[in-house]
Amino acid sequence: GAVVSQHPSRVICKSGTSVKIECRSLDFQATTMFWYRQFPKQSLMLMATSNEGSKATYEQGVEKDKFLINHASLTLSTLTVTSAHPEDSSFYICSAREPGGPSYEQYFGPGTRLTVT
Amino acid sequence: GIQVEQSPPDLILQEGANSTLRCNFSDSVNNLQWFHQNPWGQLINLFYIPSGTKQNGRLSATTVATERYSLLYISSSQTTDSGVYFCAVAYNQGGKLIFGQGTELSVKP
Numbered sequence: 001g002a003v004v005s006q007h008p009s010r011v012i013c014k015s016g017t018s019v020k021i022e023c024r025s026l027d028f029q030a031t032t033m034f035w036y037r038q039f040p041k042q043s044l045m046l047m048a049t050s051n052e053g054s055k056a057t058y059e060q061g062v063e064k065d066k067f068l069i070n071h072a073s074l075t076l077s078t079l080t081v082t083s084a085h086p087e088d089s090s091f092y093i094c095s096a097r098e099p100g101g102p103s104y105e106q107y108f109g110p111g112t113r114l115t116v117t
Numbered sequence: 118g119i120q121v122e123q124s125p126p127d128l129i130l131q132e133g134a135n136s137t138l139r140c141n142f143s144d145s146v147n148n149l150q151w152f153h154q155n156p157w158g159q160l161i162n163l164f165y166i167p168s169g170t171k172q173n174g175r176l177s178a179t180t181v182a183t184e185r186y187s188l189l190y191i192s193s194s195q196t197t198d199s200g201v202y203f204c205a206v207a208y209n210q211g212g213k214l215i216f217g218q219g220t221e222l223s224v225k226p
Contacts, residue, residue, distance in 0.1 A: 032212065038158075043203065043216045091158055097212055104166040104212050106149035111158040 006109035019081045021112045023094030029074035030096035038091040050077040084116045119144045123217035138220045140204030148207035194224045205214040
C-alpha cells in the first residue's frame with residue numbers, strides 16, 4: 001500500500017522561530033499533497049493543497065505568509081511555520097493521493113506534533 | 118460547503134460487542150473514506166468506499182450514495198479497536214477531504 005512519511009514526528013521550538021515539516025510519499029509519486037491541522041480532541045481541518053511545480057492553494061482563514069508550503073518534487077512537500085507562536089502549537093498531518101486511476105483514496109502521514117514555548 | 122456529520126460522538130462497549138457508526142453527508146461525493154486514529158495520532162485507512170459495501174475481517178462498511186450516508190460496522194470488538202473513527206468525504210476533482218467530527222470508541226475488557 002501507499003506509504004507517506006513525515007519528519008520530524010515531534011518538535012519543540014521557541015516563540016518567534018521558524019519550523020519546517022517534511023512530508024514524503026515513499027513508494028509513489030504525488031502531484032498533489034494536502035496539509036491538515038488538528039487541535040486536541042478535535043477533527044482534522046484542511047489548511048492547504050500543495051501542488052507540485054505550482055503555488056499552494058490555501059483554505060479560507062489560513063495565513064499563507066505564516067504557513068509556507070513548497071512542493072519541490074513529486075515525492076516531497078514541506079510546510080514551514082514562520083515566526084511561530086504558542087497558538088500555532090498543534091498536530092500537523094499531511095496526506096497524498098496516487099495520481100491517475102479511478103481511485104481518489106488518500107494516504108496520511110503519521111503527523112508532526114509542534115509545541116511552541 | 119459540504120457538511121459531514123458523524124454519530125454517535127462517543128461510544129463505550131464491552132469487549133465482544135458489535136457496533137454501528139454512522140456518517141451523513143450533505144451533497145454528492147466522489148470519495149468517502151473511513152479512518153481509525155490510533156493513540157499516537159496516525160490515521161489508519163479502513164475503507165475507501167464512495168458507494169457499495171466492503172468487508173475486511175471484523176469490519177465492514179456500506180455507503181448508500183443516493184441517500185447520502187455511510188455506515189461502519191465493527192463486530193466482536195476488541196480493546197485495540199479503541200480510538201477515534203473518522204469519516205471524510207471529497208466532492209470534486211480537487212480531492213480535498215472534509216472530515217466529520219469523529220466517533221470516540223472505548224472498548225472495555
